[in-house]
Amino acid sequence: MADTVQxxxxxxxxxxxxxxxxxxxxxxxxxxxxxxxPTGQTCCGQPAFNAGLRQQARPVxxxxxxxxxxxxxxxxxxxxxxxxxxxxxxxxxxxxxxxxYERACALAERTFEFSEFLVDYLGVTDLDARWPGKLTxxxxxxxxxxxGIDRQPRQLLQAVQGAEFVELPYAGDCCGFGGxxxxxxxxxxxxxxxxxxxxxxxxxxxxxVVCDAGCLTxxxxxxxxxxxTQQVVHIAQVLSDRKSVARTA
Amino acid sequence: MPTEFHRRIHxxxxxxxxxxxxxxxxxxxxxxxxxxFASIPExxxxxxxxxxxxxxxxxANLESYLAEFIAHATENGLLVHRAADAAEALxxxxxxxxxxxxRLIAKSKTMxxxxxxxxxxxxxxxxxxxxxxxxxxxxxxxxEPPAHIITPAVHLTRSQVGRTFEEKLGLPFTTDIPTLTAAxxxxxxxxxxxxxxxxxxxxxxxxESGTLCLVTNEGNGRMCTTLPDxxxxxxxxxxxxxxxxxLALLLALLPRSATxxxxxxxxxxxxxxxxxGESDGPSQRHLIVIDNGRLALRRSALAEALYCIRCGAxxxxxxxxREIGGHAYISPQGxxxxxxxxxxxxxxxxxxxxxxFGNLARASSLCGACTEACPVEIDLPKLLLRIRAxxxxxxxxxxxxxxxxxTHSHVPSALRLGLSLFSWAAARPRLFAxxxxxxxxxxxxxxxxxxxxxxxxxxxxxxARDFPRPAARPFSASLLAASLASKSGAETHAATRPGSRQTxxxxxxxxxSLDPTPPLTLTPPxxxxxxxxxxxxxxxxxxxxxxxxxxxxxxxxxxxxxIASLYAWEAAYLPQGLLEALKAAGIQVTHxxxxxxxxGLTGALAGIAETGTLVISxxxxxxxxxxxxxxxxxxxxxxxxxxxxLGQALALPQVRQAAASVLISGPSRTADIExxxxxxxxxxxxxxxxxxxx
Numbered sequence: 029m030a031d032t033v034q035x036x037x038x039x040x041x042x043x044x045x046x047x048x049x050x051x052x053x054x055x056x057x058x059x060x061x062x063x064x065x066p067t068g069q070t071c072c073g074q075p076a077f078n079a080g081l082r083q084q085a086r087p088v089x090x091x092x093x094x095x096x097x098x099x100x101x102x103x104x105x106x107x108x109x110x111x112x113x114x115x116x117x118x119x120x121x122x123x124x125x126x127x128x129y130e131r132a133c134a135l136a137e138r139t140f141e142f143s144e145f146l147v148d149y150l151g152v153t154d155l156d157a158r159w160p161g162k163l164t165x166x167x168x169x170x171x172x173x174x175x176g177i178d179r180q181p182r183q184l185l186q187a188v189q190g191a192e193f194v195e196l197p198y199a200g201d202c203c204g205f206g207g208x209x210x211x212x213x214x215x216x217x218x219x220x221x222x223x224x225x226x227x228x229x230x231x232x233x234x235x236x237v238v239c240d241a242g243c244l245t246x247x248x249x250x251x252x253x254x255x256x257t258q259q260v261v262h263i264a265q266v267l268s269d270r271k272s273v274a275r276t277a
Numbered sequence: 278m279p280t281e282f283h284r285r286i287h288x289x290x291x292x293x294x295x296x297x298x299x300x301x302x303x304x305x306x307x308x309x310x311x312x313x314f315a316s317i318p319e320x321x322x323x324x325x326x327x328x329x330x331x332x333x334x335x336x337a338n339l340e341s342y343l344a345e346f347i348a349h350a351t352e353n354g355l356l357v358h359r360a361a362d363a364a365e366a367l368x369x370x371x372x373x374x375x376x377x378x379x380r381l382i383a384k385s386k387t388m389x390x391x392x393x394x395x396x397x398x399x400x401x402x403x404x405x406x407x408x409x410x411x412x413x414x415x416x417x418x419x420x421e422p423p424a425h426i427i428t429p430a431v432h433l434t435r436s437q438v439g440r441t442f443e444e445k446l447g448l449p450f451t452t453d454i455p456t457l458t459a460a461x462x463x464x465x466x467x468x469x470x471x472x473x474x475x476x477x478x479x480x481x482x483x484x485e486s487g488t489l490c491l492v493t494n495e496g497n498g499r500m501c502t503t504l505p506d507x508x509x510x511x512x513x514x515x516x517x518x519x520x521x522x523x524l525a526l527l528l529a530l531l532p533r534s535a536t537x538x539x540x541x542x543x544x545x546x547x548x549x550x551x552x553x554g555e556s557d558g559p560s561q562r563h564l565i566v567i568d569n570g571r572l573a574l575r576r577s578a579l580a581e582a583l584y585c586i587r588c589g590a591x592x593x594x595x596x597x598x599r600e601i602g603g604h605a606y607i608s609p610q611g612x613x614x615x616x617x618x619x620x621x622x623x624x625x626x627x628x629x630x631x632x633x634f635g636n637l638a639r640a641s642s643l644c645g646a647c648t649e650a651c652p653v654e655i656d657l658p659k660l661l662l663r664i665r666a667x668x669x670x671x672x673x674x675x676x677x678x679x680x681x682x683x684t685h686s687h688v689p690s691a692l693r694l695g696l697s698l699f700s701w702a703a704a705r706p707r708l709f710a711x712x713x714x715x716x717x718x719x720x721x722x723x724x725x726x727x728x729x730x731x732x733x734x735x736x737x738x739x740x741a742r743d744f745p746r747p748a749a750r751p752f753s754a755s756l757l758a759a760s761l762a763s764k765s766g767a768e769t770h771a772a773t774r775p776g777s778r779q780t781x782x783x784x785x786x787x788x789x790s791l792d793p794t795p796p797l798t799l800t801p802p803x804x805x806x807x808x809x810x811x812x813x814x815x816x817x818x819x820x821x822x823x824x825x826x827x828x829x830x831x832x833x834x835x836x837x838x839x840i841a842s843l844y845a846w847e848a849a850y851l852p853q854g855l856l857e858a859l860k861a862a863g864i865q866v867t868h869x870x871x872x873x874x875x876x877g878l879t880g881a882l883a884g885i886a887e888t889g890t891l892v893i894s895x896x897x898x899x900x901x902x903x904x905x906x907x908x909x910x911x912x913x914x915x916x917x918x919x920x921x922x923l924g925q926a927l928a929l930p931q932v933r934q935a936a937a938s939v940l941i942s943g944p945s946r947t948a949d950i951e952x953x954x955x956x957x958x959x960x961x962x963x964x965x966x967x968x969x970x971x
Contacts (some may be wrong), residue, residue, distance in 0.1 A: 049752035066763035068706040076700040080665025084700040173645035206642025211737040218741035249742030
C-alpha cells in the first residue's frame with residue numbers, strides 16, 4: 029500500500045476513548061497502510077454546526093481543512109457523523125464562500141469512514157479477526173442514511189471468526205443521541221434511548237458494535253445507568269488484535 | 278427554563294394511552310409502507326428521484342405553472358380566487374357563505390383550512406361547520422386540533438373514541454370500531470344532504486388542464502364536492518403538478534406513502550361545476566388559491582419544503598413524533614401549528630416565523646428517517662439545520678421575511694456559551710489540547726466506576742445516562758500518535774472517493790417511460806384476472822358474466838338483499854334492455870339522486886387492472902352519486918374497457934373533459950380509529966363489479 033493515509037481521530041474518540049484510536053491504528057497498520065496522524069487536529073466543528081451556530085462552526089471547519097490540506101492521501105475517520113459533517117455539512121457551511129467551498133470539497137473527496145475505507149478502498153473484508161460469542165450491530169443514523177454505509181461494517185463483522193452475528197431489532201432506529209439534541213431534550217432523547225436498550229436486550233447479544241463515537245457514548249452510558257451488562261464496542265476493537273475492550277480511563 | 282413546549286413533551290411521554298396509540302401508528306404504518314412499495318418493481322428510488330425532480334421544477338417555475346393552472350381552471354368554469362394570506366382567504370369564504378345565505382357547511386379534510394383556522398372563523402360568524410372525515414369529526418367533537426396531517430385522531434384509542442361518542446352523541450358506550458363508524462355514518466349523512474356548502478382541500482392541481490385532484494378513502498371528500506350546491510376548494514398555491522403524467526407519478530407515491538395503498542379508494546378529478554343536463558354536482562365551484570407565506574418561503578433557503586405532497590410518511594417514521602404525537606408541536610409560548618412532525622418542524626417556522634416555531638427544528642436528533650420515507654426526497658435534516666442556523670443568527674440565511682426579525686433565539690444560552698467556547702478552543706490546537714488535559718485531570722475528582730461518571734440529572738445527559746471519564750492522556754497526546762505525526766508538506770493529493778461530488782438528484786432518464794408504474798402489458802384474459810384479483814383484495818367483488826346473463830345476475834344479487842328499487846344510470850348508458858328486464862322483474866328504477874336508495878347501478882368508463890379501479894365520469898344521464906350514496910354499488914364494466922395502468926386511465930379524453938370523474942378502488946373505508954381497517958364509512962359498503970365478457 030503505497031498511499032499515505034491520514035487519521036482524523038475526532039474529538040470524542042481522542043478525549044474519551046484512546047484505546048479505540050489504538051485499535052484503529054493497529055488494524056490499518058496490519059493491512060500495510062502507511063498511516064500518519066496530522067498534529068494540530070481537533071474537532072470537525074459538528075457540535076456548533078448542529079446547534080445552528082454556523083459562525084462559531086466555520087473557524088473550526090477551516091482549521092480542520094487547513095490541517096489536512098498539508099497532508100496527502102485519503103483521510104480516514106473512525107466515526108460516522110464526523111464523516112457526514114465533512115462530506116455534507118462543510119458544503120452547507122461554505123455554500124456562499126466559493127474559495128472555502130472548493131477547499132471543503134477537496135477534503136470531502138478524500139474522506140472515508142473507517143469501515144468504508146477498509147471494504148471499499150482497500151477491498152478487505154476478512155481481517156482474520158476473532159471474537160467469541162454473539163455480536164450485534166447498531167446502524168448509526170448518519171452512517172446508514174446520510175452516508176449510505178451499512179453493508180461495509182456488516183461484511184467486516186460477518187467475517188469475524190468465532191462470532192455469531194445476530195440482527196439487532198430495529199437496528200437503524202436512532203439511539204436518541206443527536207448531539208446537542210441529547211442536551212436540549214434529555215427526556216425525549218432518553219425515551220428514544222430506552223427503546224434502543226430494550227432492543228439490545230431482545231437481540232440477546234452481549235456486545236453491540238458501532239462505528240460512531242456519539243452512539244457509543246449514548247448507548248453505553250444508558251446501559252451502565254440501567255445496570256445492563258451489555259457492552260458497546262467500536263468496530264476497530266472487534267477487528268483489532270488488541271482486544272482491550274474495557275475502557276481504560 | 279421549561280417552556281410550554283417542554284411541558285407538552287413531558288406530558289406526552291407520561292401519557293401511556295398516547296404512547297400505546299403512537300406505537301401502534303408507527304408499527305402499522307411502517308409495515309404498510311413496506312408492503313405498498315413491494316408492488317412497484319421499478320423501485321421506489323427511481324420513482325422518488327423523478328418525483329423530486331418534478332416537484333423541484335414546479336417550485337422553480339411556480340409563477341408560470343400557477344398562471345397556466347388558473348387560466349385553465351377559469352376556462353373550465355371554476356371561480357378562482359387568490360388569497361395572499363389567511364385573512365383574505367377567510368374573507369373570501371365568508372363572502373361566498375354570506376351571499377348564498379348558507380348556514381351549514383360540510384367540510385372535508387383540508388390542512389390549509391386548518392392553517393387559516395377556517396372553522397373558528399366561520400363559527401364566529403354563526404355558521405355551523407361539520408368536519409366529515411371520521412378522524413377530523415372525532416377531534417372536532419372533542420374540541421381538539423388534529424394530531425396528524427392524515428390521521429387526525431392518531432392519538433386516541435378506541436375506548437377514548439367510544440367515550441367521546443357517548444358524551445357528545447348520546448350513544449351507548451362501545452369500543453367496537455364498526456359500530457362507532459356506523460354511528461358517524463348516520464350522523465354525517467344528514468349533514469351531507471343538508472349542507473349548503475361543501476369545503477374541501479386539493480391534493481394536486483394539474484396545470485395543463487386546470488383539474489383538481491382529491492384523494493380520500495371514506496367518501497366524505499366526494500360527498501362534500503358533489504352534494505352541496507356550492508363547493509369551495511382551498512388550495513395552497515404550491516400544490517401543482519404540470520401534467521397528467523406527473524399526476525400519475527404523484528398518485529403512484531402519495532397513497533402508498535400515506536396509507537400504504539396503491540390508490541386511495543376515491544381519486545376525484547374535478548374540472549368544472551355541474552353542466553346542463555347533469556343531475557348532480559354543485560352549481561358553483563370556487564377555488565381559493567392561498568399563499569399565506571408560501572411565495573416568501575420559496576425565495577428562502579427552505580424552498581425545498583414546498584415540494585411536500587402532505588403524505589404524512591415523515592411523521593409516521595419519526596422517532597420524536599412517535600414519542601410526543603402531533604399536539605406537542607407548539608411554540609414555546611404555546612402557539613399551535615397544524616403541521617407537526619419533521620415537515621411541520623420546517624414549514625411551521627418557514628410559514629409562521631422562526632421566532633415563534635424555531636424551537637421545533639431543535640427537537641430532532643437529525644436521524645434522517647424522515648428523508649428516507651419522503652416520497653419526494655426532501656432533505657429534511659438539511660432544512661432543520663438551516664432553521665437552527667437562522668434562529669441562532671437570522672442574518673446568515675435568506676429566510677422568509679415572515680421569520681424576521683427574530684428577537685429571541687431558541688438556542689439555550691448556556692449551550693450557546695458552551696459551544697462558543699468549545700469551538701473557539703477547537704480552532705486553537707494548543708489550547709484545545711490543554712483543555713483536554715484539564716478535563717482529564719478534573720474528572721479524576723469525580724468517582725467513575727469502570728471509567729463511567731454518574732452525572733446529575735440537571736445536566737441533561739445525566740438524566741438517563743452515565744458519561745465516560747475523559748482520558749488522562751488523550752490519544753493525540755499518546756506516544757503512538759506522536760510516532761505517526763505527519764511529516765509530509767503541502768502536496769497535492771491523489772486519492773478521491775469513487776463517485777464523489779456527484780449530484781444527488783440525477784436528471785430523469787429521458788428514455789424512461791413517462792408512466793411511473795411498470796410497463797405492465799397484459800393479455801386480455803390476464804387483464805381481467807388482475808382486475809378481479811386487485812378488486813377482491815380491496816374488499817370488492819368481481820363477477821364475470823355474459824351480456825345475456827347480466828339481468829339475471831343483478832336480480833339474483835338484489836333478491837339476496839331483498840331489494841326492490843334501484844338508483845341507476847339512464848338506460849342509454851347501460852347494456853341494451855337491461856333496465857327493461859329489471860323493471861319487468863318488479864324492480865323500481867329511478868334516475869334522480871335518491872338518498873333512500875339502497876343500491877346504485879352504474880356503468881364504467883374504464884377499469885384499471887393494476888389497482889382494481891373503476892373509472893367513472895359524470896355525463897348527463899350518468900350521475901356520479903349513483904356510485905356514492907347507496908350502501909351497495911353495482912357497476913357494469915366491459916372487459917374490453919379494462920386498461921393496464923393508471924396513466925392510461927388519466928389519459929382518457931373523457932376524464933379530461935367531464936365536469937368531474939372519480940377513480941373508485943374498492944368499497945369506502947377508513948382506518949381513522951386505531952388504524953383499524955373498517956369498510957363502509959360514507960360511501961358504499963359493498964362494491965360489486967360485473968365484468969361483461971367481450
